[in-house]
Amino acid sequence: MTDFLLVRHGETEWHAENRYAGRSDVPLTARGRGQGEALGAWAAGQALDAVLSSPLSRARLTARPVATALELPLRVDERLTEVDFGRGEGLTRTEMAEAFPVELAAFLDDPVAHHLPGGEDPAAAAARAVACLTETARDLPGGRVLVVAHSTLLRLALCALLGIPLARYRAVFPALENGALTELRLHEGHEGGASLLRLNAPVATGARS
Helix, strand or coil, rough: CCEEEEEEECCCCCCCCCCCCEEEECCEEEHHHHHHHHHHHHCCCCCCCEEECCCCCCHHHHHHHHHHHHHEEECCCCCCCCCCCCHHHHCCCHHHHCHHHHHHHHHHHCCCCCCCCCCCCCHHHHHHHHHHHHHHHHCCCCEEEEEEEEEHHHHHHHHHHHCCCCCCCCCCCCCCCCCCCCEEEEEECCCCCCEEEEEEHHHCCCCCC
């Protein structure tokens, strides 16, 4: 088995207005940078075998304090990039309702069958994220890996690995908190599968038992 500590990057400048940040390289706020530092302080007491990150700067800057604290290389993987939200990129839900109300209503009804116009197929995004995690698990059997990525991508990956319909990712996982720990165990062997060990655990209470 391989354990993954999945972390949504720190708070960004679009967080307060709840703008959809997909491929846009949105800067962290001061609070977001602090969340990365807190993650690094927590990691100093942990046994981790690898640190992976999305290439977007908000993820890399959140992950870097962990890699530094543990003297590990920061592995950047393109497959961990956030979902491309197409015409929804940079917009709030209200602005989308004004720009493309019919498409938004379809998205809210089924965000996978009717993804945002011009955006990435969420099933394809889930597949690339799962490929990254399963490949890492094969390379590090028995390992413990921290992954810093993005809210929608991580929720889709969780659904795919736990056998939950992808279209329910927003209902089953309403939010992943910035800088919090979500622990997932990938099992080896004939049946394989995954177990969710914890969700949105603050790093202050995230010490390994």
